[in-house]
Amino acid sequence: MLRSFKQYVLVPALALAATATTLVVTTAPADAAVVSVRVSGTLAARSGAANWFAQTRQIKNKQKVTVTCKVTGQYLRGKVRRTAQWDRTAIGDFISHAYVSGNPKLPTCVIAPPAPAPAPTTAAPVAPPAAAVPMGPTGTMTNAQFLAASIPAAQQSQRDTRVPTSVTLAQAILESGWGRSSLSANDRNFFGMKCFNNAPGAYASGCKSYSTQECTAAGLCGTTVATFRTYATAAASFTDHGMALKNLSRYAAAFNYVNDPNQFVAEVHKGGYATDPLYTTKLVALMQKYNLYQYDLAL
The missing domain is CATH 1.10.530.10 (Lysozyme)
Known part of the structure; x- marks a missing residue:
């Protein structure tokens, strides 16, 4: 077993979840759910299932959001529950299920395999895809x-x-x-x-x-x-x-x-x-x- 241990200062993970946002869910047809937002502030949607991913938008008070599937991401303590579940929206970003009232049965997101790399061209480079959702700890995290x-x-x-x-x-x-x-x-x-x-x-x-x-x-x-x-x-x-x-x-x-x-x-x-x-x-x-x-x- 490894025996060495260094002291590090930990910023509490739950502090990342500080917000006044609550979501209210009603079931929609097929395997999606329509999420009606009831907020005293705003809810940040992100490019991945954790608060350290880039914010893609702010969901306004009472705005409806369609979620299609779920992934496992950062564990958060929200106003509704404590959970590591994040819900993927219809446009592809993520919201923490810790702030969703109700518990719709969402399917687990299926991650498609990456497409083959295209042959080299002289065209302008294409922007890289959004970062993948981390499925566990890595050696590059705080x-x-x-x-x-x-x-x-x-x-x-x-x-x-x-x-x-x-x-x-x-x-x-x-x-x-x-x-x-x-x-x-x-x-x-x-x-x-x-x-x-x-x-x-x-x-x-x-x-x-x-x-x-x-x-x-x-x-x-x-x-x-x-x-x-x-x-x-x-x-x-x-x-x-x-x-x-x-x-x-x-x-x-x-x-x-x-x-x-x-x-x-x-x-x-x-x-x-x-x-x-x-x-x-x-x-x-x-x-x-x-x-x-x-x-x-x-x-």
């Missing part, structure tokens, strides 16, 4: 963006495995250095998951050697080289992490404390997840500093 992008995957892991979302988020932050370690930025391994006998397991796509810090039982730490799993997507890394905790017998004791994240972390540490003697202390400090407990689901 701390606030990294946290917001990690919440949906961590909460899905809790639904699938009962690992508290707060624990998954704290481990992702600590093990990856907010996504900026080479292992996470290059190979989407956010939890320091290792390969054993050069076998990547069911969710990883391969193995690669990296330098890492390991500690002895006496607390003496040093640099060594270990083989770590590589992933095709960030989601696969989160899934692999949760399933490993759920299925490996050495972590079984932790699941007696699914409603006590601090003790859950202590049991995972005892089970051998990390050799750092301060591992539990560091994770609990992260959960407390950034109130990661607020993202835990009541299952």
Whole structure:
């Protein structure tokens, strides 16, 4: 596991959601919905499913907006709900579902494969397409963006495995250095998951050697080289992490404390997840500093 950890200042992700906007939805024919906006201000539509994407327009008070499908994007706390769902409008931009009253059953957006590149011409260059919606954390995000992008995957892991979302988020932050370690930025391994006998397991796509810090039982730490799993997507890394905790017998004791994240972390540490003697202390400090407990689901 990666042992190094740097302190960073986190701008709370929920602060990005500050607005007085509320949307009201009525069902429309086919698989779309007509959204009637009831606002005390205005609602920003964006080119992607997160507040760090460019604003495309402002939706005025009581203006109707047609939405056609949904995507997973930045987790926001709105006036109506807390959700990572964003609704794609008929003109192709996105609005946060956290401000939509009612809950129409929208289909998931199907992203078409990119068209083949055209042959070179002397014509003027065409503007590049809008940025794709991030489907999980990357190595180029701010701390606030990294946290917001990690919440949906961590909460899905809790639904699938009962690992508290707060624990998954704290481990992702600590093990990856907010996504900026080479292992996470290059190979989407956010939890320091290792390969054993050069076998990547069911969710990883391969193995690669990296330098890492390991500690002895006496607390003496040093640099060594270990083989770590590589992933095709960030989601696969989160899934692999949760399933490993759920299925490996050495972590079984932790699941007696699914409603006590601090003790859950202590049991995972005892089970051998990390050799750092301060591992539990560091994770609990992260959960407390950034109130990661607020993202835990009541299952």
